[in-house]
Amino acid sequence: MSPLDSDIAHLLAGSMVLLSFLLLYQDRMFALLNVFAFHAFALAGSVAWQAYLQRAPHLFITALIALLFKGVIIPVALRRIVVRLGIHRSIETVVSIGPTMLFGIALVGLSIVVMLPVTQAEGPFVREDLAFALSVVLLGFLMMVTRRNAVSQVIGFMSLENGLVLAASGARGMPLVVEISVGFSVLIAFMVISIFLFRIRERFDTVDLQALDMSRGEAL
Amino acid sequence: MSYSDWLIQLAQTALVLGTAPLLSGVTRKIRARLLRRQGASVLQPYRDLLKLIRKEAVVAGNASWLFRAAPYLIFATTWVAAALVPTFASGLPLGAVADIIVIVALLGTARFLLALAGLDVGTSFGGLGSSREMLFASLAEPAMLMAVFTLSLFAGSTQLSSISAYMLGPGAGVNISLALALVALIIVSIGENARIPVDNPATHLELTMIHEAMILEYSGRHLAVLEAAAAVKLLLYLSLIACVFTPWGTAVAGAGALAYAAGLLAWAVKLALLAFLLVLFETAIAKMRVFRVPEFLGIALMLGLLGTILLFVSKVSR
Numbered sequence: 138m139s140p141l142d143s144d145i146a147h148l149l150a151g152s153m154v155l156l157s158f159l160l161l162y163q164d165r166m167f168a169l170l171n172v173f174a175f176h177a178f179a180l181a182g183s184v185a186w187q188a189y190l191q192r193a194p195h196l197f198i199t200a201l202i203a204l205l206f207k208g209v210i211i212p213v214a215l216r217r218i219v220v221r222l223g224i225h226r227s228i229e230t231v232v233s234i235g236p237t238m239l240f241g242i243a244l245v246g247l248s249i250v251v252m253l254p255v256t257q258a259e260g261p262f263v264r265e266d267l268a269f270a271l272s273v274v275l276l277g278f279l280m281m282v283t284r285r286n287a288v289s290q291v292i293g294f295m296s297l298e299n300g301l302v303l304a305a306s307g308a309r310g311m312p313l314v315v316e317i318s319v320g321f322s323v324l325i326a327f328m329v330i331s332i333f334l335f336r337i338r339e340r341f342d343t344v345d346l347q348a349l350d351m352s353r354g355e356a357l
Numbered sequence: 358m359s360y361s362d363w364l365i366q367l368a369q370t371a372l373v374l375g376t377a378p379l380l381s382g383v384t385r386k387i388r389a390r391l392l393r394r395q396g397a398s399v400l401q402p403y404r405d406l407l408k409l410i411r412k413e414a415v416v417a418g419n420a421s422w423l424f425r426a427a428p429y430l431i432f433a434t435t436w437v438a439a440a441l442v443p444t445f446a447s448g449l450p451l452g453a454v455a456d457i458i459v460i461v462a463l464l465g466t467a468r469f470l471l472a473l474a475g476l477d478v479g480t481s482f483g484g485l486g487s488s489r490e491m492l493f494a495s496l497a498e499p500a501m502l503m504a505v506f507t508l509s510l511f512a513g514s515t516q517l518s519s520i521s522a523y524m525l526g527p528g529a530g531v532n533i534s535l536a537l538a539l540v541a542l543i544i545v546s547i548g549e550n551a552r553i554p555v556d557n558p559a560t561h562l563e564l565t566m567i568h569e570a571m572i573l574e575y576s577g578r579h580l581a582v583l584e585a586a587a588a589v590k591l592l593l594y595l596s597l598i599a600c601v602f603t604p605w606g607t608a609v610a611g612a613g614a615l616a617y618a619a620g621l622l623a624w625a626v627k628l629a630l631l632a633f634l635l636v637l638f639e640t641a642i643a644k645m646r647v648f649r650v651p652e653f654l655g656i657a658l659m660l661g662l663l664g665t666i667l668l669f670v671s672k673v674s675r
Contacts, residue, residue: 144530147671151533155663162656234652238659246666253670265670 142190146262149183150269153303154245157276160296161241162234166219166226166288170212173292177207180299183266184306190262195316196306202320203302211295211327218331219288222338237283244275266307273300287337287344291330298323362610365617366449370440373596377439377588378402380595380632387636402588406581414577417478427474428575428582431467435586438463439593443600445620447518448610456515457505460597461498464549467586468494475571486570489647493548493555493567496654501545503661507538508601510668517597521604532671537664539602544657546594548650550587553639555650558587567647592628595635599627 156176163169181204188196219225248271256264277297281290302319334344341348382399389396416424438460441451468490475487509515511534512523523529548555551568558568572583600607606623608616645653 140527140530144532144671147667148531148533148536151667151670154667155533155537158659158663235655238655242659242662242666245663249666249670268670 143262143265146183146186146190147265149179149186150266150303153179153183153299154269154272154276157273157280157296157300158238158241160292161237161276161280161283166224167216169289169292170216170219173215173296174208174212176296176299177203177212180303181208183303187262187266187306199302199306199316202317203299206320206324207295207299210324214327214331215288215291218334222288222334222344224286224288224344237279241276241279244279245272248272248275263307267304270300270304270307273297273303276300285345285347287330287334287346290346291327291334294330295323295327359611362450365446365610366440366451369444369446369449370436372444373439373442373589373592374436374585377585377592378406380592380628381588383629384591384632384636387633388640391636391640402584406585409576409581409584410578412577414575414579416579417480417574420478420574424474424477424574425579427470427477428579428586431470431474432582432586432589434463434467434470435589435593438467439589439596441517442593442596443518443521443607444596445624446608446610446612446617447521447600447604449518452516452518457509457517457520458502458515460517460593461501461505464590464593465494465498467590471571471583474575478574480574482566482570482573486567486573489567490571493650493654496651496658497545497548500541500654500657500661501549503658503665504538504541504545507534507541507661507664507668510665511535511538517600521600521607522609524601524604534664534668534671535602537660537667539598541657541660541664542594542598542601544653544660546598547635547638548654548657550591550594552635554642554645554653557644595628595631596624599624599631603627 153176156172156179159172160169160176163172181200184196184203185200188194188200249268252268252271253264256267259267274297277293277295277300280293280296284290284293298319302316305316337346337349338344341352379399379402382397382402385401386396386399441455441460441463443449443452472487472490475483475490477483505515508520511529511532512520514520514523529535547553551558556567556569568587572580575583606620606627608620
């Protein structure tokens with residue numbers, strides 16, 4: 138494996154972390170969806186590069202699934218939902234971007250500190266990919282915690298799932314059956330969530346999830 | 358260090374001062390052409406400087422000695438900082454004495470003096486400019502340092518010549534940390550040079566100005582010196598980016614006259630290209646609200662930090 142190969146793998150996986158930060162930062166709906174599509178493209182590129190390096194053709198199918206489902210279908214569908222919900226012009230009030238970003242960087246640092254010693258026996262690729270994947274997963278969680286809009290929480294969830302696929306592709310790949318079923322289950326989760334979105338909107342007249350807390354009597 | 362090395366260093370020091378107004382003239386010309394205006398000649402900044410030097414310097418009645426001294430000190434520190442960046446030849450005597458952190462410190466000193474000078478006369482605009490400048494500097498300076506740390510960790514040295522040489526060697530490849538450091542450096546240079554999304558160098562609109570507000574009280578030779586310092590600073594940042602990220606063609610100290618000529622040509626081409634890209638970016642983007650600028654510079658800080666963290670991962674995989 139030449140240094141250039143590992144550099145490209147590093148570049149693709151690292152750009153996923155960077156795009157996760159962009160997701161965390163972006164407060165406009167359409168821009169958020171575009172960034173999410175790029176996130177999926179980076180995932181597809183990363184997995185495809187792993188497939189090429191590991192000579193594992195079934196990983197190409199994983200990359201294709203990522204590209205089609207998460208890069209095209211889900212962003213386009215979410216775009217339609219956003220338009221139908223009528224929130225495409227609203228700018229989301231993200232809770233204090235600065236501290237969130239710093240917290241995100243701390244999470245990336247944490248995942249690197251945790252992953253690199255734990256996986257010492259593994260090859261450099263696996264270690265690197267696992268460290269990046271854990272960062273992407275944690276950043277997805279952070280996004281789900283900090284956002285109040287249901288659609289952005291869905292995007293946080295999907296980006297988290299991208300991180301899981303990245304982790305799996307580094308570790309010699311999941312069996313194809315698992316891969317495909319995960320891909321479809323995400324799609325189904327997406328459908329269920331989108332139905333819920335409309336139900337929430339019907340009931341509460343908003344997709345701001347604080348309204349739900351209010352109805353449970355938890356908000357002040 | 359041989360005699361001829363010092364000669365080249367001196368030539369370089371003179372070169373940065375001599376070509377800085379030309380660079381700002383070229384950027385203004387490109388900008389005018391992109392806006393489909395004719396634009397002034399590229400030599401116009403020289404004429405402006407000459408005109409200002411000949412004019413009488415009007416100083417406010419309550420100005421202290423600091424007000425008079427600051428322009429020269431700012432000019433001197435900026436010029437020295439610019440002389441430390443390799444332009445057409447690397448491995449120069451002054452570069453061995455002072456590394457990239459010294460350059461950041463010198464620029465910080467110039468900024469400190471400028472903010473003091475803005476406050477000195479006690480006009481409201483000067484104070485406003487100074488307070489804004491300091492607010493942005495508190496983000497831009499750490500961002501610059503983080504980018505510098507990323508580069509020095511990557512290349513294993515804080516000397517600009519060594520970093521430049523490392524980039525040419527086989528050790529450097531397509532690395533995400535380098536890309537992040539580059540973007541961070543570009544954002545910092547846009548902010549530091551008062552270019553468009555942050556500040557507009559061609560306006561005196563009080564709502565937006567930062568750099569112009571601080572030098573509003575200056576005239577005559579003081580203003581000339583400050584304008585020259587601003588031009589040198591732009592040249593410094595562009596040369597810095599060119600020297601670290603596109604090190605091709607730069608002559609090594611002790612090479613023949615032909616190598617120096619080639620280095621000079623390469624440097625001119627790189628700078629013209631960077632100036633064109635800068636202006637293209639400027640014409641494509643709108644001026645930012647002042648209170649969004651900290652976010653913009655915060656991105657640079659974040660990218661620098663992220664670049665440093667990711668570097669540790671890539672060191673493992675090598």
